[in-house]
Amino acid sequence: MNPTNYYTHEELICTGNGYKPSNLHKWGPGVRDIHALHYVIKGKGYFETNNTKYALKAGESFIIFPYTEAYYYPDPKNPWEYIWIDFKGDEALRLLSMTNFSNNNPIAPAFPWDLEPLFHIIENDNVKIFERERSNAKLRLLLSYYIEYYPKANVISQTNYVLTAKEYIENNYWKTTLTVANIVDFVKIERTYLFRLFKEATGMSISNYLASYRIKCACDLLKTSKLSIKSVACSVGYQDQLYFSKVFKKATLCSPSEYKKIYSNVIDG
Incomplete structure (x- = not known):
């Protein structure tokens, strides 16, 4: 061949x-x-x-x-x-x-x-x-x-700053030590400027986007895996299971265990 x-x-x-x-x-x-x-x-x-x-x-x-x-x-x-x-x-x-x-x-x-x-x-x-x-x-x-x-002038546009921040979050959300400061340092632009660009592009703050992405990934794990709630929390960047449950319930209006039960019944049914 x-x-x-x-x-x-x-x-x-x-x-x-x-x-x-x-x-x-x-x-x-x-x-x-x-x-x-x-x-x-x-x-x-x-x-x-x-x-x-x-x-x-x-x-x-x-x-x-x-x-x-x-x-x-x-x-x-x-x-x-x-x-x-x-x-x-x-x-x-x-x-x-x-x-x-x-x-x-x-x-x-x-x-x-x-x-x-x-x-x-x-x-x-x-x-x-x-x-x-x-x-x-x-x-x-x-x-x-x-x-x-030998970069093209202005190769990193405003849109690319936001995309870079989002990609960094999506590649590192599982780290319990990940902070907004880490994200800003990675993108390498002034903090308030990035905050403004990110809010204009996504409609939410960087911290809210990180939390939202973690909850989305947690939902996927709860629906598709047999991991314990503690393991799911750790897998999406939360060391404290109780704090994870609190954040999860605020976002989805049900606890992680309730969410898991709902979707396990759907799958089994």
């Missing part, structure tokens, strides 16, 4: 990578049907696309977008040495949209450290499925550094 057939067009797929030593090799003008991200290890070269010529040196990167005509070649006096990675998938578009790469801006400045080791993703052409999964994971890691060091 061809490993690439294992994936859908939506996933991030590493399709190949390579290395070119210092020589006078040139490519194009032509187009590719994938993304091709290049990293200059040393020397100099030139990249032409969309009627613009870019001069590149060690540490800098350039990307060829699918079906966009490109031409690249070395500086004759100091020919470049470079490495590249090819990839495709709808997820690639999402990740690249968080970087400053675009058809009109296909180059990235030098990073504060050498990226070359991260480009060594595929070691052979005959990769097994588990090796392909590792390659795709390494590719995602590589692109994450471009998102970190």
Whole structure:
């Protein structure tokens, strides 16, 4: 089976990578049907696309977008040495949209450290499925550094601040030590500003959203598991069973044991 057939067009797929030593090799003008991200290890070269010529040196990167005509070649006096990675998938578009790469801006400045080791993703052409999964994971890691060091301006919008806070709650609600301060620290914006954005987007405060999400998860456990009330409380972030029962009854108008009994009768009936 061809490993690439294992994936859908939506996933991030590493399709190949390579290395070119210092020589006078040139490519194009032509187009590719994938993304091709290049990293200059040393020397100099030139990249032409969309009627613009870019001069590149060690540490800098350039990307060829699918079906966009490109031409690249070395500086004759100091020919470049470079490495590249090819990839495709709808997820690639999402990740690249968080970087400053675009058809009109296909180059990235030098990073504060050498990226070359991260480009060594595929070691052979005959990769097994588990090796392909590792390659795709390494590719995602590589692109994450471009998102970190070469981000799109205003990539984190007001909506994303709220989504980040909600995702953090939904991933950590089970921790009995989770506080609103933890959530604010994770999102990394001013406390009152986040409070206002969150209230405008959800209609409730962060603390109320956390409590509501915990109760929702508790309801799911009470309906679908045989856990004790104490275990359910602990599973959704409450150390004190009595306090959990009080919060639960206020939210649902019945105690956890009553709720469990109602739904066990529904299931049994």
